[in-house]
Amino acid sequence: MAHKKYILGVFDDEEEVMHAVSDVRGQGVKIHEVYSPFPIHGLDQALGYPRARMGVPAFLFGITGTTLAFLLTFWTLGWDWPMNIGGKNFIPFPTNIPIVFELTVLLASYGMSFVFFGMEGLSPVAKPVIFDKRITDDKFVMAIELSKNSASEKEIADALKGSGASEVNIKEI
């Protein structure tokens, strides 16, 4: 497989990288991704990403949990094996509400998290592309894939330098 060539602009400050993003994008350069040691608010909008809608899977999984919990409690004690428990009705309502709540939360949180892991390809066996080891320390890296841009390597590197990158590196992956 052919290696892809990336031009990396390394920044020292989150504000600089924010400015750089609009700068670089303004010059018509397609940014592959911006990496940072911590979340930078507004960066995703600046990069033109759609809003992260993690609430959708959370809601779907949550509603699944609610349904499952109701079905489980009603079916087991109401239909499968009704038992006289302390003179109460066979169907455990509303005494099943805590169960329903807990299962809703459990499924929502795990479902959402696993969807997140899946979307980001996070898994213990994942082989991440690390452009710069300092990303997780104190550097902010803007990666630009050369092949996806019409501009030349030099142009892009200059653009990066111009918007405040402390270094510009090139990496083939």
Place this chain on the structure above:
Amino acid sequence: MYKSHIRPFLLLLFSLSTLSLSFGQGSADGDPVAGEKLFNNNCAQCHAYDAAVVVGPGLKGIEERRDYDWLKAWIQNPAAVIASGDDYAVELYEKYNKTQMTAFQSFGDEEISAILAYVKQANEAAPAAAEADGGAAVAAAGDSGNGKVFNVILVALLVIMGLVLLALLAVLNLLNQLNKGDSEVIDTRGIGQRVNDGLRSVFQNATVRNAIIVLFLLFGAKATFDGLYGIGVHQGYAPTQPIPFSHKLHAGEMEISCAYCHTGVYKGKQAGIPSASICMNCHNTIKQGSPNIQKIYAAIENDQPIEWVRVHNLPDLAYFNHSQHTAVAGLDCENCHGEIPQMEVVQQRHSLTMGWCIDCHRETDVNSKGNAYYDALLEAHNAASSENMKVEDIGGLECARCHY
């Protein structure tokens, strides 16, 4: 779930035959219903009610052959009748290999006339009964057939699943190639190689690999789970017994009633393992020479009971009463023990797990007919429901029915 659909049918047949029997008029003033029970428990292992010879002569027409007083004397103490030099008695004794009939001293007029009434009535009703037997056999055959059908469906499903998998792989392979954009390139690999490569590429896909790992874990967990629940379930257990007693011979061919040896089965909690003395009722004359029969002799001489191996073991925490299921519910032994009369070596046919018990209690109708205990219950049930009254409906699923 377990073959329960034939049970009502059998029950129906059983009750029909009983019904027809009870409507027949007995010649003697005995009660043929009581007589049937007595006959089955005491006589049937050596005598047939018809003309067939089992150990002793068939009883068809016995009242024509001998008068009542003679019969009474004979039943109560055959040895005395033989000793008295009665011709018929001595002849009988000689004819049947000098096998002396067991004495039934406790039988009075009531019992004897009841048995005689039953014999007579049974012979009259024999054709009907034969029909009933046939019906039952058919039902049993249908049942085992069902099991096979189920297996066939399973295998078929598996095959279909395999085919679907192959098809999917092929599609995937095609897509893969299209994706690579080299569809025009003529694939020079052999078909085996292609499948191989296709499979490899599939397995190299992280998602597929993860999915397989997850599936494997799930199946592993399920298998462990099932295995753990299977601990203590000994379905199919068929231990070797100290004496290779054949139920097929005794219960099957000889048609000895179960209750003759398992004396407690209609009376109490345990069916009971027969004492050596019960074996000796017949085997003091029959097959004396067999080395296995000699073991019984040895046991009696050495005063050392035979140590049988229990086949059906319920945990001690479960209370099971045979008489509840036999005498009250009217179930056949086969319901739980399988087709014992066909078993050379007795085997535990059912899982005997609680789930198995519960399933039966959910699906079995209460044998409420003619039992005043259930009258009010039945009335209340029928008023509220159009379905038959199941064991479940009278508390058959409650914990303290079996656990206390």
Place this chain on the structure above:
Amino acid sequence: MENTTKKYWKGIEEYRNDIEVVKNAEKEFNLEDLDGGTHRRDFLKMLGFGVTAVSLAACDAPVRKTIPYLNKPESVEPGVPNYFATTYAEGGEFCSVLVKTVEGRPIKIEGNKLSSITNGGVSARVHASVLSLYDNEKLKGPQKEGKDISWEDLDKEVMAGLSSASNIRIVSSSVFSPTTKKVVADFTSKYPSAVHVTYDANSASGIIEANEASFGKAAIPSYNFDKANVIVGVNCDFLGTWLSPVEFAGQWAKGRKLTSGKDGKHTMSRHYQFETGLTTTGASADYRGMIKPSQEGALLVALYNKLAGNTIGNSAFSDELLDKCVADLKAASGSALVVSGSNDKAIQTVVNGINSLLGSYGNTISFAKTLNNRQGTSAEVAQFVSDLNGGKVDAVIFMDANPVYSHPQGAKIAESLAKVKTSVSFADRADETAAICKFIAPAPHYLESWGDVEPKTGSYSLQQPTISLIYNTRQAQSSLLAWAGLDSDYHKYLKSNWKSNILSGKSWVSVLHDGVYDSGASSDGTVSFAGDLGAAAASIASSKDGGLEIAVFESVAIGTGNQANNPWLQEVPDPISKVTWENTLAVSQKTANELGLEKGDWAKLSAGGYEIELPVLIQPGQAHSTVSVAMGYGRTAAGKAGNVGANANPFTNGVNWTGGASIEKTKSGYTLAQTQTHETVMGRSAVVQESVLSEYVKDNKAGRFEPMIETSEGAVKPYTITLWNGHEKKNHSWGMVIDLNTCTGCAACLVSCQAENNVAVVGKKEVVRAREMHWIRLDRYYSTDADTEYQINPSHLEKMEHASENPEVVIQPMMCQHCSNAPCETVCPVLATTHSSEGLNQMTYNRCVGTRYCANNCPYKVRRFNWWKYYENDQFDYNMNNELGRMVLNPDVTVRSRGVIEKCSMCVQRIQAGKLTAKKEKRRPVDGEIETACSQSCPTGAILFGDMLDPNSRISKALEVEKEGRAFHVLEEINVQPQISYLTKIRNKDLVDSKAPGMHSATEHHEEEAHAEEEHNG
């Protein structure tokens, strides 16, 4: 164990081989208990149908062997119990019983309803006797000087000794068996020097001697408590231990039963009790006075004087209560009964005088049939002791007697006994006396024996073996016959004696079947009093106040101590003090304060040169300046369970009390093994409801506490408010009605339940930690002097915790209430406890994971947790820790494993069995056919069990009238809807005298104050 298993069963071939190995001891987890090896097979070969398990390989199915009978007895069907009628007769106590045997082993004692004396009542000790059968500390065979000997050798040596003896004594407890008497006579005719000495550990010598002097009849008459309208007991625990308590309790209860409704019985006897220590009789009495033992005589003399209007002697005794009592007695002439438990001839003479004055003879007392179970007199015992000490006796045989332990001069007897040339004991173990005897010819337990008794003239009761001999033992009668040179087959002897002397043509088999036989014989019962009252009064007057007096009493559980090694009995809480596993020094709070004693102290009690050290019990109702100590404890050779407490017999002094005692505190900080530590009911009228007769007559609901819940529609009854639809009971609705009026707290139900339900014994240490396992308990509440009106005031609540000086007592049997809205069921996470459609709260042990939430959430605190494994555990070395002791286990009830909850199941195994019987016979169960262990054994019929849906059952009928009367549910206001109803306790007391909660407000305030003052003065 390995070596002994074989020995247990040696005698078995002689009888039927019909004993089953204990199957249920290995319940639940213990599948691989069997250790293989040949000894076990040998053991099993002699047994009948047995189930056991050998684990061959860990993964394989455990091979369970099933061993059938070699030759099955016709009467035995594995799993189907058989019942045999027999008779408990030990140490002068008797009871006609039915014995439930399963595969040849007796597992439960039930009352024989055919008996005209005990009427199906059974006492705690009789119930427990089935466990004594399986005591593995009994002798396995005859012994000579501690070494095993064969019966032949023993016979030879004993006969040699007897023939050379010139002065033989047979010492036995009262022999009321006609055939045994004949055996003794036969023996005596062979050995003319033999003298039969009747020695009762707790004798009624005083009554016998007084009756001889008063009426010329050296016997105990029959008492009819049911015919008495006024009963006066003076230190006489006739409901617990005196003479024939099961019979008396039944009679007494007849006079105490009340029924509500228009046509109900609204009368009851009035019962006065004057006593030293608080007994179950005193607790059940309407009026109770506290007297010192030295005052017994004075009280009776004063009573006589007041009744007769003339003076037989001076009496310093005066008491308001006595005056009241006199008035009532006078009014009830002809239907009054005065009894005294004293062993003093003079006192009993005065009692005879009083009874004859009241016209009791022929009415409430009858000599037409005498009570034969106490025959010993102190004179003949004294003669024997002096002969023995004087070295005049050269051969002595002890039969059901243990004087070295139980006689006040036991130590001296032991010394002299060692010098006797030939001494034999028939004891089942090397007890205190037998250990000193040269020979022990162990007699089997009564359940292994033939025999007969004639407890009352013309009323016989037969004994038959219900199990073959467990050890190599021989009946005492057989031994005596053998030594007399006769055929030692006592069965044959008994049968022939009955055929020729007793049966008068009746069938032996039918009598044996029934177990009892009434010949109708009676003597002329008319008597006229000819006692010397003056002399008696003079003798009484000479006995002076003894300062600190020790009263020795027989406890309900242990009695005279002959069954001391019975762990069931040791763990029975005393009906009053609730102490288990030991005897105590009971003193009143006032005396304790004076003597500087406190709860938790141990003290040394000494009098007449003898001293014992025991824990102190502060006992409400105990007379001041007295100490009560139970006899029957302090055995040294009873066994592991029995050697507890201290021996109080030397204090008996022939009359059960000693004066001039001193007490000295030795240590403190001890916790008594009490099952109930709180004294009062804290004014909780939802728990105990009581009233007095006069109020009850006016209003059947007197004393009832009926909680109402305020709603928007006004006040409604609690059960009308519910969130749930409830579940209809269609088939049966099992329930109980418990009459607080007739419950005496005798603990028969408790032991019966323990036997029926395999309830574990936990031992003293665990009782101290409040972990006893009993499924039924007898809550005992004392009244308090504090105002019982509830106030939010800590200091007042603290006052409510203290019992009155002489409290009124309520005893309330408490077991699982089988609530229809059971709080325990709701909280169980795993559905181990659910409700049946027949109203039972079902506890499924094998589902239980042991969170104990149910126990916490039980408002009645009736659930018991298995803190340890109580079987096959050396930490709990009681009956469930040995092969033999486990034979008593009921095969129909699971032995609970460690870590599960258990509780009263309302004997569901019996319900199921009863229903099955009915189903087999195609009918509905008949009322009374199914009985729980507790209801069945209650001598007073206080517990009534039945199907509340069966309109013809006794319980339905009782509830029908009592619903608007005495029936109440405990804690009705929390709306758990129990299946158990209680009937209010009604005392035949004047309203002003009542201490019951709520009764105060019914009377005028000043009256109450005046009365309180009176109480203090009295």
Place this chain on the structure above:
Amino acid sequence: MQVVSPIREKLVTGGKTYHDVTEDISRQVEGPVTKEWKVVFGISLIVLLYGAYWVYQTWWNGLGNWGLNKTVGWAWDITNFVWWVGIGHAGTLISAILLLFRQKWRTSINRAAEAMTIFAVLCAGTFIFLHMGRPWLAYWALPLPNTFGSLWVNFNSPLVWDVFAISTYLSVSLLFWYIGLIPDLATIRDRATGIRKTIYGALSMGWTGGARAWARYEDVSLILAGLSTPLVLSVHTIVSFDFATSVIPGWHTTIFPPYFVAGAIFSGFAMVQNLMLITRVVYKLEDYITMEHISLMNKIITVTGSIVGVAYITEFFIAAYSGVQYESYAFINRATGPLWWSYAAMMTCNVLSPQIFWFKKLRENIVVSFVIAVVVNIGMWFERFVIIVTSLHRDYLPSSWTYFTPRMGDIGDYLFTFGFFFVCFLLFAKYLPVINMAEVKAVLKSSSEKSEK
């Protein structure tokens, strides 16, 4: 609401740069274990092993090793359970609620607090198993299909609710904690070599720190916080149902849910305070865990302590006002009965002792803060003991009234959980970053104009 204002002290002092943050916090993960760590770990391990001996005793021989009896069926076991669950509330609460309220000061402490939550909940879970008579059958409390029929579980039972609540809470807390750890694990991965790189690499699940991932990450964190907040409140509510739904006077109280939750926050913050103060000294993190943090924590402790105090008084009022004899007796007995000393201990430790934080001097005194936090935890233990034991030991029928005396088994099993907790916490502190580097970096500027290069 706390708002970061210019006059406030900096959240992180000492003028740290991003790299300093990485260095300071990764140092302890990467460096060799210190002597202090070894000593403390050794002690914890000894305590754990000693406790394990008693756990073995209770499991092998039975619950008889405890001081329980027929009347008091729960005492130390459930007291410890509720206590640990209560402590376990602080972590998720700090992370979740403070995240929702955008309280930035949480960043320095949330990691340790969440870890503490998990270990505390595990300790609580230990008691769920320990208190069972037959713990090997604990799985019966789960609704698994089985060969018994299938026999299910009782969804009416608060214990089943507990099973669901505690397991959900543990799972979700673990998830929350772990998701928070991922970026920091990546930091360590990128600094590490060899096997450590592999391990931390696997643990960090391939985190790269891309903007898209961060955006989703933030969203996930926020939603998880949103889910965890009611979850946290529900857990102790459900734990309180164990008591509130029963019929036992003293337990049967509707005030329990809020009162338990307040108590849980109270004890949880106290425990966080304790651990924080220790970690701060041991790992020299004074610049991250500042006096501001300590002071804020103390204020919360005072507030929740007072809420709990109000609840205690309300209970008494309700008991008296209800007119129910059993109810009012239960409370009078609490305060004046045989176990009055436990009530006194509870009142002193929980209600009175935190009031000293009204004084700023004391609030900002580290020793006082530490001592009071310990006292509060003792007090909260007594609170549960009071609720459980005093209610049980004298309930409806006076005949069953008993007293409770602990035995060695009670103490040993409690020690076991202490050993377990500290061993786990020390391992965590050694092998994982105790402070959320990513979050601290994000707030570095919240208080400083511009981080120095």
